[in-house]
Amino acid sequence: MATTPNHIHSLLALPFSCSTDFTELADNCERFAEVLVETHEPAEKLALCGKLGSCLNLLHTTLHEPIPAHLTESLTVEFLPYIPEFAPESDALCRYCEELTRLLINGSLSADQSRVIGDLLLDLVMFFAERLKAPRWIKTGQGVIALDVLN
Template identity: 50%
Template sequence: MTTIFTPAHDLLSVPFSAATDFTDLADCCDRFAETLMECHEPAYKLALLGRISACLALLRPTLSEPIPAHLIERFTVDTLPETPSYFEPDAEALCDYCQTLTQLLCQQSLLPEMEKSLRGLLCELMWMFAGELNAPRWARQQTAH
C-alpha cells in the first residue's frame, strides 16, 4: 500500500493502520513533519501532530521485527552508502524521542519561541527516523569470476 502524496492531497485523510508497511508509515511521518514545518494554522498543526503520534504508535512495536520478505530487495544495494554519524540513537530511542516531543507539542502550553524550536527539533528527528527506516541495510554479494 504505497501512498502517493500530491501537493493538493489532504494529509489528514491519508489512511494507515497496523497492516501498513513500516516504510509507508515512515514516509507518512516524513511528509507530516515536512508539512508541520510549513504550517501556521494552529488546528491543522495539532491535527498533524495527532497523525504523527498515531504513526509512531503503530511503528514503535514493529521496530525490532524482521523486515518482511517482500521488502528485502528494496533494502539491498550494490554498495552501502557511507553516512557520517554524529548522533546515533537506535530506532526505538529515536521513535520514543519523536513521540515525546509530539506529545509535548500537543499540550500547547509552550511559549511561541519554544514551540517553534521544539517543532523544528521534532521535524529534524522525524526526518532522521524516516531516513533510517528507509535506508539500505545490505550489500549484494559480489561473485568472483
C-alpha cells in the same frame, strides 16, 4: 513546499494502520512533520501532531519485527551507503519523536519554543525515517551480506 488547506486535509485523511509496512509509515511521518512546521493554524497543527503521534506509535510497535520479504530487494545495495555518526537506537529515536510530538500537542510552549521544537521534531523524524529506509544488505562477490555484520 507551500501548504494549502486542501493539501492539509488530504494529508489528514491519509489512511494507515497496523498492516501498513514500516517504510510507508516512515514516509507518512516525514510528510506530517514537514507540513507541521509550515502550518500556522493551531487546529491544523494539533491535528497534524495527532496524526504524527499515531503514526509514530504504530511505527514503534514494528521496530523489532522481521523485515517483510517484499521489502528485501529495496533495502539491498551494491555499494556501502554513508552511515551517519549520530546513531541512537531506533527505539530511542522513535521515543524522542513521540515525546516532542506530545510537547507540541500539550500546547504549553511559547510560540518561539513551539517553532524550535517543531524544527527539531522535523529533523529527528527525517533522520529516523531515513534510517528506517536505509539499506540493510549489500551484494558482494560472496553473496548478499547483512550490513550490520560488516561492522
